[in-house]
Amino acid sequence: MLVDSEHLAAKAFHQIIKIHGGNISEEFVYRSLKGGSIFRAVDFVHQHVTVPTNYDVAAHYRQISFDLFAQELKAVDGVMEIVRSLKIVQCIASNGPKIKINHNLRITGLAHHFPDDRIFSGHEIGKFKPEPDLFLHAANSMKIPPAQCLVIEDSGHGANAARMAGMQCMGFAAETNPSEFMAHGAQPFADMKELYLNLSVLGLL
Numbered sequence: 001m002l003v004d005s006e007h008l009a010a011k012a013f014h015q016i017i018k019i020h021g022g023n024i025s026e027e028f029v030y031r032s033l034k035g036g037s038i039f040r041a042v043d044f045v046h047q048h049v050t051v052p053t054n055y056d057v058a059a060h061y062r063q064i065s066f067d068l069f070a071q072e073l074k075a076v077d078g079v080m081e082i083v084r085s086l087k088i089v090q091c092i093a094s095n096g097p098k099i100k101i102n103h104n105l106r107i108t109g110l111a112h113h114f115p116d117d118r119i120f121s122g123h124e125i126g127k128f129k130p131e132p133d134l135f136l137h138a139a140n141s142m143k144i145p146p147a148q149c150l151v152i153e154d155s156g157h158g159a160n161a162a163r164m165a166g167m168q169c170m171g172f173a174a175e176t177n178p179s180e181f182m183a184h185g186a187q188p189f190a191d192m193k194e195l196y197l198n199l200s201v202l203g204l205l
Contacts, residue, residue: 035155
């Protein structure tokens with residue numbers, strides 16, 4: 001939720017699908033894959049197009065997305081001020097591989113806020129949202145009880161994972177229906193200004 005990577009990831013998978021003769025919209029790809037793992041995305045590609053048996057969808061995606069992120073990736077508007085102002089320990093728990101997380105943090109100027117021991121990847125434990133294991137792994141590594149954790153998410157999958165982990169959650173509803181968050185007990189917010197206000201009320205800024 002720190003960086004706007006979901007659209008660029010969808011753009012990369014959409015390019016792969018087009019290369020192999022698919023005819024679905026980039027928006028449909030984005031809505032279908034938002035908040036999921038790369039394994040789910042690879043399955044999605046195979047469901048919509050036929051690729052050669054020796055073609056590695058994930059490897060081609062990494063190649064395309066690396067260039068897209070380097071050229072176009074930006075931090076979510078207003079998130080830098082929140083990261084700088086938080087009084088509590090913060091970490092990242094992402095479905096993406098650690099090399100991608102670090103790459104994205106460097107591009108967007110957020111890297112120095114998140115040392116390596118505060119970055120957790122689903123690839124490290126073989127578990128991905130919407131399963132709760134990644135959040136529980138992060139909390140355990142940070143030595144913070146799940147009930148004292150606040151998750152900021154941008155997808156229903158992430159909110160579901162937070163709920164199952166026994167954590168509080170706020171959901172960025174700019175491009176996700178607020179009902180998807182509320183269905184998992186998460187508090188939706190519309191933009192970073194609203195999140196800043198919510199965190200201020202809680203005394204976290």
